[in-house]
Amino acid sequence: MLTILGQHGRRDCDGLSRRSFLRIGALGTGIGALTLADVFRLEAAPQVAKASTGSRNKSVINIFLGGGPPHQDLWDIKNEAPREIRGEFSPIPTNVPGIEICEVFSRLAKQADKLAFIRSVVGATDRHDAFQCMTGWLTTDLQSIGGRPSLGAVVTKLQGPVDPAVPPFVGLAAKTGEIRWSDSGKPGFLGAGCSPFKPDGPGMADMKLNNVTSDRLFDRRGLLQQIDRFRREVDATGQMAGMDVFEERALDVLTSSKLLEALDLSKEDPAVVARYGDGKPYNYQYDGAPTCNDQLLLARRLVEAGVRVVTLSFGRWDSHGQNFQLVRDHGGKLDQALSALIEDLTVRGLLDDVTVLVWGEFGRTPRVNKDAGRDHWPMVSCALMAGGGMRTGQVIGATNRLGEFAKDRPVHFQEVFATVYRNLGINPEATTLIDPTGRPQYLVQKAPIRELV
Numbered sequence: 422m423l424t425i426l427g428q429h430g431r432r433d434c435d436g437l438s439r440r441s442f443l444r445i446g447a448l449g450t451g452i453g454a455l456t457l458a459d460v461f462r463l464e465a466a467p468q469v470a471k472a473s474t475g476s477r478n479k480s481v482i483n484i485f486l487g488g489g490p491p492h493q494d495l496w497d498i499k500n501e502a503p504r505e506i507r508g509e510f511s512p513i514p515t516n517v518p519g520i521e522i523c524e525v526f527s528r529l530a531k532q533a534d535k536l537a538f539i540r541s542v543v544g545a546t547d548r549h550d551a552f553q554c555m556t557g558w559l560t561t562d563l564q565s566i567g568g569r570p571s572l573g574a575v576v577t578k579l580q581g582p583v584d585p586a587v588p589p590f591v592g593l594a595a596k597t598g599e600i601r602w603s604d605s606g607k608p609g610f611l612g613a614g615c616s617p618f619k620p621d622g623p624g625m626a627d628m629k630l631n632n633v634t635s636d637r638l639f640d641r642r643g644l645l646q647q648i649d650r651f652r653r654e655v656d657a658t659g660q661m662a663g664m665d666v667f668e669e670r671a672l673d674v675l676t677s678s679k680l681l682e683a684l685d686l687s688k689e690d691p692a693v694v695a696r697y698g699d700g701k702p703y704n705y706q707y708d709g710a711p712t713c714n715d716q717l718l719l720a721r722r723l724v725e726a727g728v729r730v731v732t733l734s735f736g737r738w739d740s741h742g743q744n745f746q747l748v749r750d751h752g753g754k755l756d757q758a759l760s761a762l763i764e765d766l767t768v769r770g771l772l773d774d775v776t777v778l779v780w781g782e783f784g785r786t787p788r789v790n791k792d793a794g795r796d797h798w799p800m801v802s803c804a805l806m807a808g809g810g811m812r813t814g815q816v817i818g819a820t821n822r823l824g825e826f827a828k829d830r831p832v833h834f835q836e837v838f839a840t841v842y843r844n845l846g847i848n849p850e851a852t853t854l855i856d857p858t859g860r861p862q863y864l865v866q867k868a869p870i871r872e873l874v
Contacts, residue, residue, distance in 0.1 A: 709737020
């Protein structure tokens with residue numbers, strides 16, 4: 422816990438004297454009693470071999486469609502299949518000749534030149550879990566030593582913060598009834614120091630420095646001077662070691678308004694907020710995530726502020742029943758928010774620096790069931806990618822006529838992650854992390870998607 426000495430001659434309402442302390446607590450990392458300074462110490466522990474950090478301003482927004490979106494009702498309409506396979510949707514043309522997508526995504530159709538539609542994602546398991554979409558690995562991999570770290574955890578370890586006042590990894594997903602759908606990305610064997618900052622966690626109370634008045638806090642310079650004076654006093658008496666660099670870095674976060682401003686949508690142009698929409702009413706949510714359109718806007722604001730990895734969970738796509746009504750609802754809202762995000766990044770000159778990734782844990786059955794739904798189908802799924810300097814305006818891979826399996830160019834989850842790592846300036850084929858046993862572990866075992874890089 423970071424502790425800051427109070428002002429000379431001041432007594433608070435609780436009667437504490439100058440020798441009492443202003444306590445600034447643990448940030449919202451979901452890791453119990455660790456303070457923010459502890460997290461920074463853990464981040465700095467030796468772990469890395471052959472890291473290539475690359476640019477310091479590349480980032481990724483990973484949008485998880487929890488529940489498993491129907492691949493044949495998003496980017497891979499099977500117009501020639503029987504109706505019990507094809508379903509209710511028709512394809513519409515995009516601004517790229519020859520590429521068609523579901524009619525629900527009319528806004529994205531106008532931006533297809535900035536998008537890459539992957540129709541042949543393979544390697545999924547029949548398991549409701551964000552883990553593969555956060556790591557590229559199975560939950561069982563290296564489980565005995567903590568499991569594989571998520572993309573955000575790896576980037577935290579390898580590249581650290583762009584700005585000491587802004588966490589490198591932020592998870593926006595709120596807690597869901599099916600808890601695995603709100604997994605923002607686990608630190609795995611890298612340890613708690615690489616956990617995401619969660620704005621909805623208890624750390625926001627600390628970020629706002631509750632019960633600390635402006636006359637007591639002063640400005641950042643005055644506070645640092647006070648800490649220096651406090652350190653000299655304590656060192657002179659030998660009561661404790663002086664404040665170290667990690668506590669100073671924690672103070673950078675706690676005394677900066679940059680992160681809080683990024684999370685405050687009241688500071689955004691109302692016209693921009695309206696363009697994203699709010700995703701309400703939250704239909705078909707049940708035990709899953711709401712359709713929080715504004716989280717995509719928050720994600721853009723966060724990467725502008727210097728966050729390297731933002732993850733979020735959008736909607737509940739587990740459509741065992743009423744699949745087509747659900748896709749109309751969730752898909753229409755996603756179309757609005759995602760098209761606004763792509764437009765925003767383009768206008769602001771950020772699209773080449775920000776990789777946008779949209780996908781779920783598996784696909785859904787080709788045949789429509791008796792409840793007008795589609796069931797789990799791990800044999801093939803889909804993904805959408807944008808930005809990151811990639812060669813967009815193309816479709817990668819293809820399924821067979823009925824959407825049962827990848828007929829051409831299967832793309833593994835790890836190929837997607839290898840591509841994202843490359844976009845972030847990390848060489849996925851040469852970079853390793855040292856696990857707790859002292860062994861080097863490669864980030865993935867696949868190469869980047871050759872069509873995109």
